[in-house]
Amino acid sequence: MGAELSQDNPNPGSEPDLAVVRTEGLSKAYRTGFWLNQRVQSLRGCSLTVRQGETFGLLGPNGAGKTTLLKILLGIIRPTAGTATLLGHSLGDSAVKQRIGYLPENAYFYDFLTGWEFLQYTAGLFGLSRAAQQRRIGELLDLVGLPVETAKKKQLRQYSKGMLQRVGMAQALINDPDVVFLDEPMSGLDPTGRFQVREIILTLKREGKTIFFNSHILSDVEVICDRIAILDQGELIASGSLDQLLGTADQYFVKGRGGQIARFAPWLDQMTVQGDLWQGHIKGDPYDFAKQIPLSGGHLITLQQTRPTLEEFFIDQIRQRRQPPKAA
Numbered sequence: 001m002g003a004e005l006s007q008d009n010p011n012p013g014s015e016p017d018l019a020v021v022r023t024e025g026l027s028k029a030y031r032t033g034f035w036l037n038q039r040v041q042s043l044r045g046c047s048l049t050v051r052q053g054e055t056f057g058l059l060g061p062n063g064a065g066k067t068t069l070l071k072i073l074l075g076i077i078r079p080t081a082g083t084a085t086l087l088g089h090s091l092g093d094s095a096v097k098q099r100i101g102y103l104p105e106n107a108y109f110y111d112f113l114t115g116w117e118f119l120q121y122t123a124g125l126f127g128l129s130r131a132a133q134q135r136r137i138g139e140l141l142d143l144v145g146l147p148v149e150t151a152k153k154k155q156l157r158q159y160s161k162g163m164l165q166r167v168g169m170a171q172a173l174i175n176d177p178d179v180v181f182l183d184e185p186m187s188g189l190d191p192t193g194r195f196q197v198r199e200i201i202l203t204l205k206r207e208g209k210t211i212f213f214n215s216h217i218l219s220d221v222e223v224i225c226d227r228i229a230i231l232d233q234g235e236l237i238a239s240g241s242l243d244q245l246l247g248t249a250d251q252y253f254v255k256g257r258g259g260q261i262a263r264f265a266p267w268l269d270q271m272t273v274q275g276d277l278w279q280g281h282i283k284g285d286p287y288d289f290a291k292q293i294p295l296s297g298g299h300l301i302t303l304q305q306t307r308p309t310l311e312e313f314f315i316d317q318i319r320q321r322r323q324p325p326k327a328a
């Protein structure tokens with residue numbers, strides 16, 4: 001694959017990773033108003049890299065600029081400043097378009113077509129032969145969980161939101177792309193549909209595809225993504241792997257009652273004692289410490305991992321930015 005080499009390989013000494021998406025200082029100001037004399041600054045100096053085979057989640061509140069960033073990468077709109085490459089080529093390169101798939105946020109469908117006809121139309125744009133179209137559409141409908149009969153009989157205007165989302169997903173994969181951009185792929189889906197989309201993304205990941213998606217459903221992102229970035233008011237405010245952002249999973253909080261409390265102190269950080277209740281963060285192996293408690297005559301009440309969920313981390317990041325600066 002003709003991707004450029006990433007300069008910011010996180011594992012020095014190992015093989016450099018291939019950068020599939022790279023942006024440097026990307027900014028976008030939309031012109032609005034009757035005279036186009038007002039500007040909405042939607043992206044501010046965004047620099048990020050997505051490597052080959054990664055599942056990358058872009059998160060952010062409504063209006064943060066996620067769709068704007070995706071549209072720039074797809075060559076649908078132009079940035080006002082900054083540069084970007086996709087698969088090592090500058091944006092808008094027609095050879096690259098053959099190798100990417102895109103599920104738009106509000107997919108515009110020709111709603112008088114049936115799902116099958118719409119997929120045939122899309123497959124035709126990529127030059128698939130009639131026989132290849134039949135085979136590919138059948139495979140994809142199976143993958144997204146839409147019955148062939150529904151796809152052949154019903155016009156898109158008669159589809160529910162979730163059914164449209166499934167057709168949209170099939171359409172994004174019709175050309176067996178190397179890189180898939182998904183704007184809110186779980187939106188409008190019931191729990192089974194969400195699960196299916198997660199499974200599809202994991203299947204694509206196993207096939208070595210690079211997936212870049214925007215989502216508000218943080219519990220799904222937490223399960224699927226190798227790395228994430230958070231965008232707020234057009235600015236990237238955090239990016240990294242979940243371990244980098246949330247901490248490694250082996251941090252534990254413990255709470256107990258009674259026993260020889262002084263013997264617990266060397267094991268615990270930020271220890272507090274109230275009557276015969278004590279608590280703190282375990283420094284060593286949590287299971288070794290848990291065994292010590294009854295040996296010292298104490299009782300374990302709680303032992304839990306302290307790593308925050310992605311949702312807690314996200315809310316905290318956004319809240320910090322919304323807090324007014326403290327007066328000196």
Ligand SMILES: Nc1ncnc2c1ncn2[C@@H]1O[C@H](COP(=O)(O)OP(=O)(O)OP(=O)(O)O)[C@@H](O)[C@H]1O
Nearest residue numbers: 030032040042060061062063064065066067068069
């Ligand atoms: N065509 C446009 N013209 C003017 N302003 C726009 C246009 N498209 C988006 N914006 C503005 O740019 C900002 C970012 O919008 P964008 O759609 O990229 O956000 P988003 O993060 O995708 O939000 P959501 O989570 O709601 O999908 C918003 O303030 C939005 O109003």
Ligand SMILES: [Mg+2]
Nearest residue numbers: 066067068105
């Ligand atoms: Mg959006």
